[in-house]
Amino acid sequence: MEIEELKRKLKELLIERLKFEDMTPEEIGDDDPLFEGGLGLDSIDALEIVVMLESEFGLKIKNEASARESFRSISSLARLVHERTAEAEVQGQA
Amino acid sequence: MTSWLDSLPHQIPFRAASRAVRTGEREIVGAFLCTANDALAEGVVVDVLLFEAMAQVAGSLVFDSPGREALLSGIEEASLDAPVTAGDLIEIRVDLEAEFGGIYRFRATATREGLAIARARFYLAEQKPSE
Numbered sequence: 154m155e156i157e158e159l160k161r162k163l164k165e166l167l168i169e170r171l172k173f174e175d176m177t178p179e180e181i182g183d184d185d186p187l188f189e190g191g192l193g194l195d196s197i198d199a200l201e202i203v204v205m206l207e208s209e210f211g212l213k214i215k216n217e218a219s220a221r222e223s224f225r226s227i228s229s230l231a232r233l234v235h236e237r238t239a240e241a242e243v244q245g246q247a
Numbered sequence: 248m249t250s251w252l253d254s255l256p257h258q259i260p261f262r263a264a265s266r267a268v269r270t271g272e273r274e275i276v277g278a279f280l281c282t283a284n285d286a287l288a289e290g291v292v293v294d295v296l297l298f299e300a301m302a303q304v305a306g307s308l309v310f311d312s313p314g315r316e317a318l319l320s321g322i323e324e325a326s327l328d329a330p331v332t333a334g335d336l337i338e339i340r341v342d343l344e345a346e347f348g349g350i351y352r353f354r355a356t357a358t359r360e361g362l363a364i365a366r367a368r369f370y371l372a373e374q375k376p377s378e
Contacts, residue, residue, distance in 0.1 A: 196350045197321050197370050203347040217348045 154238075159231040167227075170205050171198055183228045191226075199224060212237050251307045251315075260285050263300035264339070267307035273343040277304030279357070281335040293331050297357055297365055298322065305341045305353040305369050314376065320350070321370035329364045337364070349373040 154162065164178035167187075171194070185191045188199075202224060206212040212234065214220050223233040252267050260282075267277040279300035285293050302319050310317045331337070341355040350372050357365040 196348055196372065200345055200347045200350045200352055200370070204345045204352070214347065220347075 154235075156231050156235050159234055160227050163227055163230055163234070166205055166209060167192075167202070170201050181227060183231075184226045187224060187226055187230075202230075206234065210234050210238060211241070251311045252303060254313070255303065255306075257303075260296065261299065262303075263296045264303040264307070265300075267304045269308065269311075273308070275304055275308040275341050277307065277339040277341070279335075279337045279339060281331050281333055281337070283333045285331075285333070294327055294365075297327070297331050297337060298325060298367060300337075301339050301341065301355040301357060301365070301367060302369050302371070304339045305343075305351075305355055306371055308341055308343055308353070309346075309351050309371070310373070316374040317351070317371040318374060319369065320372040323368040323370075325365075325367035327365045329359070329362075331364075335359055341369075344368075349375075 160183055161178055164181045167173070167181070168176050168178065181192065188194050194202075199220075203214045203220070206214055223229050252262070252264055255262060257263075263279055264277050265280050267275055269275045277300070279297055281293060281296075285296055302322075306317055306319075309315075336359075338358045339355060340358070341353050343351060344354050345352045350370060353369045353371070355367055355369060356363050
């Protein structure tokens with residue numbers, strides 16, 4: 154999946170999983186902060202993002218410290234998914 | 248035997264769960280016995296006690312060692328199909344669904360005489376030791 158397509162998909166998933174029923178993907182900027190300020194997500198939402206990444210993309214997120222940077226915005230989240238799924242494809246081909 | 252239930256600061260009737268036995272790495276079974284005194288708290292209060300018991304059993308699954316403390320930080324998708332009445336012995340089954348950054352998500356079901364009467368998703372937040 155291309156990075157722009159991935160961003161769109163992640164926005165749709167966040168709206169669905171976090172029950173932002175009145176929000177559209179267009180209202181979430183690629184570089185808007187997801188937590189402090191920005192969308193104002195909290196630690197329960199972070200757990201839901203971890204569950205969503207595993208169920209939708211097969212990614213396991215264990216390290217809170219490294220996740221902190223990746224969970225900063227939709228752009229950083231998309232980079233994480235893009236890199237980790239690309240790594241998994243390479244390992245699958247080896 | 249000391250368990251997390253024993254360490255709860257709650258006093259009766261808010262010590263709602265009367266038993267919690269781990270049945271797997273990520274699952275636990277407990278019980279809520281609705282006494283006549285509990286039932287005196289008529290209406291929604293006694294039903295809320297059942298959900299409190301479900302949360303206490305959930306906590307027993309993870310915070311079972313001395314010094315580990317947690318606070319109930321969220322409840323979602325809670326439903327109750329039938330009122331709780333005096334004399335009810337309700338079995339509570341809890342599965343740990345996910346964890347990240349000190350937040351734990353559980354799925355709990357309460358069963359009376361084999362029939363599921365309540366279910367909910369609970370979030371518990373681990374408290375860091377005070378410095």
